[in-house]
Amino acid sequence: MKNKLQETVNALVLAKGSKSDAARSLNIPRTTFISRLESAERAGIKPTVKSPNLEVALAEQKMVSDLQIRDLKKQLEESIQQNVTSDYVRKHIFKLGKHQATPPKWITKSSPATGNPGVPTLFLSDFHYGEVVRPEAVGNLNNFNKKISQSRLKSTVETAIDLCHNHMVNPKYPGIVLALGGDMLAGSIHDELIESNDGTNIDHVLDLFDQLVWTISTLADKFEKVFIPTAYGNHSRMYQQYRNKEAAHLSFDWMLYNMLERHFKSNKDTRIRFQIADGFDTYYKIYDTSYLLTHGDRLGVRGGTGIVGMLGPIARGVQKVRSEYANFGKSINYVIMGHYHQYISIKGAIVNGSLKGYDEYAMSNRFAFEIPKQALWFTHPQYGVTFQVPVIAEQGVPKKPKKEWLQWAA
Numbered sequence: 346m347k348n349k350l351q352e353t354v355n356a357l358v359l360a361k362g363s364k365s366d367a368a369r370s371l372n373i374p375r376t377t378f379i380s381r382l383e384s385a386e387r388a389g390i391k392p393t394v395k396s397p398n399l400e401v402a403l404a405e406q407k408m409v410s411d412l413q414i415r416d417l418k419k420q421l422e423e424s425i426q427q428n429v430t431s432d433y434v435r436k437h438i439f440k441l442g443k444h445q446a447t448p449p450k451w452i453t454k455s456s457p458a459t460g461n462p463g464v465p466t467l468f469l470s471d472f473h474y475g476e477v478v479r480p481e482a483v484g485n486l487n488n489f490n491k492k493i494s495q496s497r498l499k500s501t502v503e504t505a506i507d508l509c510h511n512h513m514v515n516p517k518y519p520g521i522v523l524a525l526g527g528d529m530l531a532g533s534i535h536d537e538l539i540e541s542n543d544g545t546n547i548d549h550v551l552d553l554f555d556q557l558v559w560t561i562s563t564l565a566d567k568f569e570k571v572f573i574p575t576a577y578g579n580h581s582r583m584y585q586q587y588r589n590k591e592a593a594h595l596s597f598d599w600m601l602y603n604m605l606e607r608h609f610k611s612n613k614d615t616r617i618r619f620q621i622a623d624g625f626d627t628y629y630k631i632y633d634t635s636y637l638l639t640h641g642d643r644l645g646v647r648g649g650t651g652i653v654g655m656l657g658p659i660a661r662g663v664q665k666v667r668s669e670y671a672n673f674g675k676s677i678n679y680v681i682m683g684h685y686h687q688y689i690s691i692k693g694a695i696v697n698g699s700l701k702g703y704d705e706y707a708m709s710n711r712f713a714f715e716i717p718k719q720a721l722w723f724t725h726p727q728y729g730v731t732f733q734v735p736v737i738a739e740q741g742v743p744k745k746p747k748k749e750w751l752q753w754a755a
Contacts, residue, residue, distance in 0.1 A: 350385040351393065353378060358392045374612055376562035383499075383559050448572050448629045449618045451519045460515040462732065463725035464631050467505045467564070470526030470640070470683030470719070471699035472498070473580065475542045475549040478704045486714060487703040491543055495556060497700050497738040501719050502560050504736050506567050508721060513732075520570030522631065522724075523561065526683035526697055527578025527598050527640040529553055534585050546583075550601055557605055565616045574620045574627045575602045578640040578683065593623045626666075628675060632726040637666060637677045641684025641696070654713070655685050655696075663694045679730065681720075688718050688735045695720055695730075700738055 352371065356378075360367035368378035452464055478489035510516050530549040533539045542549075565571050577598035582588065584595060593599045599621070606619040620627055627638040644662025663680045670677050681695045686707065688698035698718035707714075722733040 347388070347390070350381055350388060350390050353381040354385050354390050354392045355394045357382065358394050374614070376558060376565075376609075376612060376614060379555070379559050380562050380566065383563075448574070448620060448631075449520075449570070451570055452522065452572055452631045454519075454632075461517050462513050462515070463518075463723045464520065464522060465505075465509050465518060465568075465721065465723050466522040466524055466631070467502075467736070468524045468526060468681060468683075468695070468697045468720040468722075469498075469501070469560075469700075470524075470578070470697045471528045471686055471701060472553070473528060473531045473699065473701040474553055475544055475546075476531035476538065476701060476704070477541055477543050478701065482705050483703055483708050486708075487717075489701050489704070491552065494700060495552075497717055498556055498560065501700070501736050501738040502563060504738075505719075505721050506564070508734065508736070510567070513723075518568055520572060521564055521568040523564060523571055523573045524638055524681060525557075525573060525575045525598075525602065526638060526681070527576050528580045528683060529578070529598050529601060530581055532580035532582065532597065534580055534582060546597055550597055550604075553601055554604055554608075557601070558608060561605065561609070561617060565614070569616060571617045572620070572629075573602075573605075573617065574622075574629050574636075574638050575599075576622060576625070576627055576638045576640045577602075579642040592625075628670070628677075631724040634724050634729045635676055635678045637670065637680045639666070639680065639682050641682030644682075655687060656689070656691070659685065659689065659694060659696060660691065663691075667693065687713065687715055688720060690720075690733055695722065695733070698735060698738075702739065 353367070356367040356370050357364065360370060364378060364382070365375055368375040371378065373381075472494055473489075474494050475491060476489065478487050480486075480488045509518070509521075530546060530553060531538055531542050533542070533546060561571055561573070575598075577593060577596040579587075581596045581598035582592065583597065588595060602619065602621045606621065609617045609619075620629060622638075625639055625643045629636055629638070641662075644658065645665050646658045646662040659682075666680055667677045677693075679693060679695060681697070683697040683699070685696055686699040686701070687696060689696035697720045698715060700717050700719065702717035703714050717738040718735040719738055720733070721736050723731050725731050
């Protein structure tokens with residue numbers, strides 16, 4: 346295996362930083378190449394070949410990617426002025442077909458193996474990639490930048506895999522659901538973010554694309570099939586003011602999701618299915634349990650302070666959303682959302698934590714401190730949502746010292 350990892354690292358150098366060219370030179374899929382490259386990085390494997398123009402080549406490669414993303418952004422902005430539909434955008438800009446309106450059959454068939462825990466869902470949202478949180482600005486409660494964000498994502502994915510495969514009875518799964526809940530990048534909706542973010546929105550989309558390709562490929566390798574419902578957030582919008590008309594087109598989250606879908610379709614990876622919403626919500630079922638994925642900023646309620654804190658508006662918003670969908674003839678068992686940066690599980694709702702963690706905004710509003718975490722749960726065909734656990738994403742969280750599980754008084 347070490348020889349393959351060394352071969353992977355060398356191929357990247359010889360391909361002058363192009364992952365696609367390097368994968369082709371080894372005659373392996375790009376997703377496999379990226380997975381091996383990540384393993385080589387963790388193992389500390391360095392290239393044994395040299396390319397004198399590597400830095401120049403990498404800069405040229407990044408410039409080409411930047412131009413491609415900028416062109417996509419320009420086309421999306423022009424599409425709004427031309428009053429076209431999202432199906433038109435997907436077909437003519439992203440070269441994709443119409444959205445898949447339903448999830449794949451493997452998450453709706455009620456016939457898992459006896460004793461199987463069901464279908465796991467890993468919920469990723471609120472990365473706010475590109476934002477910088479300095480420890481001294483938040484009482485040394487958090488430290489956040491792009492490098493830390495990447496480490497937290499790797500830790501989250503690897504921990505979720507470990508929990509599913511090494512800590513569950515009869516861990517045989519038909520696949521995994523990877524819900525993407527928006528605010529994947531910090532965005533530029535506030536002047537202070539424009540001034541303090543590390544890099545541009547285009548930089549952040551490119552970085553996140555590579556990170557999520559690795560995430561999805563890794564999960565597909567471990568679980569065989571991956572279903573990815575999505576929702577876009579408020580921080581990802583391309584303009585500072587809110588839009589209601591065709592808001593998806595002007596979302597960096599939505600752009601990123603479509604780029605990912607195009608990537609896996611172009612690689613003919615049939616293990617992976619996306620359900621990308623044009624509106625604010627994505628509705629789907631796992632067995633007989635119905636879910637509504639939304640970012641959380643459009644629940645139609647206000648508030649979030651006082652004695653009950655966030656629970657008040659969340660509970661009211663969930664009830665409002667469920668009532669609205671009931672009028673359409675759709676029942677919702679669980680509304681799942683991000684936005685609030687607090688891991689909360691209540692009847693009928695799962696609220697995700699964040700990858701960013703505590704920041705100046707949370708401290709200034711005296712919100713409760715919470716370490717970075719993401720949600721993981723299982724949906725059983727007979728019992729619905731069963732086992733739930735927050736996946737701790739924070740790198741360097743001190744491990745509790747080993748103690749006897751029962752201590753006798755002296």
